[in-house]
Amino acid sequence: MPLLPSRTKYRKVQKGRVRGKAKGGDYLAFGEFGIQTLDRGRMTARQIEAARVAINRHLKRKGKVWIRVFPHLPVTKKPAETRQGKGKGSVEYWAAVIKPGTILFEVSGCSISAAREAFRKADGKLPFRCRFVSREVLD
Structure with a gap:
């Protein structure tokens, strides 16, 4: 079952920027x-x-994964070959608004090479460029 809010104040929202x-x-x-x-x-x-799924499959239950984004935005679409008018289309899917710098996923309890490879596989599933970040170790 896909991620979606359990309830929202409004069924449909405007597009925004x-x-x-x-x-x-x-x-x-x-x-x-x-x-x-x-x-x-x-x-x-x-x-x-x-x-x-790509991250979890690569890590094979080693480590813990956190999802830092949630799809709050309902995206609507009108049916194909429909004339204009007759109101806004029905909700087609849910999306998260992503800005530069947002952390999407985090993992711990695994090696840096395993985490890097897992995120490389996850990056292939995403519609934008991402980079690997790690916590600075203070000595």
Whole structure:
């Protein structure tokens, strides 16, 4: 079952714009390693799930994974070959608004090479460029 909010105040929202850089969620809060976006756009619930599955399959239950984004935005679409008018289309899927600098996933409890490879596989499922980030070790 895909990610979606249990309930929302409004069924449909306007499109809006994705401007600026990430204000929150732009640092590692839980794990040792993370994947950070460099571009902006929307990430669908299916893309989040595909990336999560890719990470978990590579790590093989070693380590813990945190998903730092959630699809709050309902995206509507009108049926194909439909004339204009007759109101807004029905909700087609749910998406998360992603700004540059947002941390998408975090992992801990695994080696840096395993985390890097897992995030490389997850990056292939995502619609924008990402980079690998790790927590600075203080000596």
